Amino acid sequence: MYTTPDLRELGGANVYLRNCASRDVLGLLSNKWVCLVLGSLSSGPRRFGALRRHLDGITQKMLTQTLRELERAGLVDRRVFPTTPPQVEYGLTPLGENLETLLGSVRTWSEEHIDAITAARAAYDERAAQAPKPL
Amino acid sequence: MYTTPDLRELGGANVYLRNCASRDVLGLLSNKWVCLVLGSLSSGPRRFGALRRHLDGITQKMLTQTLRELERAGLVDRRVFPTTPPQVEYGLTPLGENLETLLGSVRTWSEEHIDAITAARAAYDERAAQAPKPL
DNA sequence: CGGCATCCTTATGGATACTG
DNA sequence: CAGTATCCATAAGGATGCCG
Secondary structure, three states: OOOOHHHHHHOOOHHHOOOOOHHHHHHHHOOOOHHHHHHHHOOOOEEHHHHHHHOOOOOHHHHHHHHHHHHHOOOEEEEEEOOOOOEEEEEEOHHHHHHHHHHHHHHHHHHHHHHHHHHHHHHHHHHHHHOOOOO | OOOOHHHHHHOOOHHHOOOOOHHHHHHHHOOOOHHHHHHHHOOOOEEHHHHHHHOOOOOHHHHHHHHHHHHHOOOEEEEEEOOOOOEEEEEEOHHHHHHHHHHHHHHHHHHHHHHHHHHHHHHHHHHHHHOOOOO
């Protein structure tokens, strides 16, 4: 009886199961902007407009959407100052800061190894171009 | 003259610029499956079918696509044994293993903090439900 | 300023069928 | 077994306009 063959293969690390909740968190990080927004806030709270300018290329919609998602997940908190015009400031929660330390190292890794990756891609493409199935 | 106002705001961490190549790497990680595939390979090489079974829920298409992308980036290597039927084995390159140490801690974080996130989301939703703009 | 609502285009990903 | 190719549904994301 093969009820749970997967678990026997590697020994039950649960992110690998379809309905494991922790996959949600990976899904969260699978947002192109999440890592950058958290990084941008790691140096201190910022207002909406400042974030928008800092995260070159993000649209208003995606910034709003990303911030809501992060706020809902308890990673970012939102402080409203009822001035005129209204000011809204975003900052990391303790949980957000905790995650940021990991994401920061991922961003650093990206910057440090982008050259190696670019080179690997070029090499791969060249190999692929040279052996284009000569039928 | 405001040629590069963004850099003065935070001091030149370049992932934040639109055309910075390191954003590509973040884009790579923005693939729902990348983190899981690399994690699945962290315990040793695996064959295509084994990966597919281990990563519960992945389709054949997405697995192929993800593996190609990772192979092209130099994070995974692919070894073909011309047996019948053919065997194809995937494993981490040194670069891939290096990245995996970071991603592993992200997966661990996900598993450790999923409860806090779930609770935060529930609280947020409840707050939102209780203050539905009583106009 | 900091949004939300709408429209519309494109990218993503699943299902299915076929191949070496 | 390990793919490739095709079709199709849905979701992601950009552009625009309006509002408190």
